[in-house]
Amino acid sequence: MLKTLSPEKSVEQVEHSLLQVLLERQNANPLNYLSEIDIETIAAEMDLSRSRVYSTASFYSEISLTPRGRHLVRLCGNAPCENAGKQALEDALRGELGIGVDETTEDGFATLENVHCLGACYMSPAMKIDDRIYGNLTPEAAVKILRDLREGE
Numbered sequence: 001m002l003k004t005l006s007p008e009k010s011v012e013q014v015e016h017s018l019l020q021v022l023l024e025r026q027n028a029n030p031l032n033y034l035s036e037i038d039i040e041t042i043a044a045e046m047d048l049s050r051s052r053v054y055s056t057a058s059f060y061s062e063i064s065l066t067p068r069g070r071h072l073v074r075l076c077g078n079a080p081c082e083n084a085g086k087q088a089l090e091d092a093l094r095g096e097l098g099i100g101v102d103e104t105t106e107d108g109f110a111t112l113e114n115v116h117c118l119g120a121c122y123m124s125p126a127m128k129i130d131d132r133i134y135g136n137l138t139p140e141a142a143v144k145i146l147r148d149l150r151e152g153e
């Protein structure tokens with residue numbers, strides 16, 4: 001989708017529009033990332049410098065500049081989730097997936113990431129897989145969710 005920026009837009013409006021475009025383009029990529037070509041294309045479409053687009057893309061943790069798995073598994077690392085057992089969830093998911101944090105399974109099934117609050121503090125510990133949030137998790141429940149997801153593919 002082509003979005004042009006009018007000259008009278010504020011810096012904040014440009015940044016917001018750019019972020020939306022970056023997220024849309026990333027979501028359209030089955031590998032959940034923005035390639036060099038994506039960065040250059042977006043810069044040209046929005047009449048921005050490549051370095052401007054790149055710096056915004058690299059600033060936001062939601063955006064990746066390297067290929068990721070088909071599913072993004074995100075664990076909340078904020079204090080309420082930490083205190084409610086986040087590390088046990090992470091250990092279980094690392095064991096199930098055979099990867100560490102910020103790594104992708106060899107088959108491209110999933111990438112495991114730690115993030116800040118998912119906005120689900122009332123049901124700590126929480127994790128988000130793609131667009132869905134799961135809460136009040138035990139390690140066993142988190143592993144079962146992943147296994148069900150894999151079986152459902």
Ligand code: FES
Nearest residue numbers: 076081118120121
């Ligand atoms: S602290 Fe974990 S979801 Fe908010």
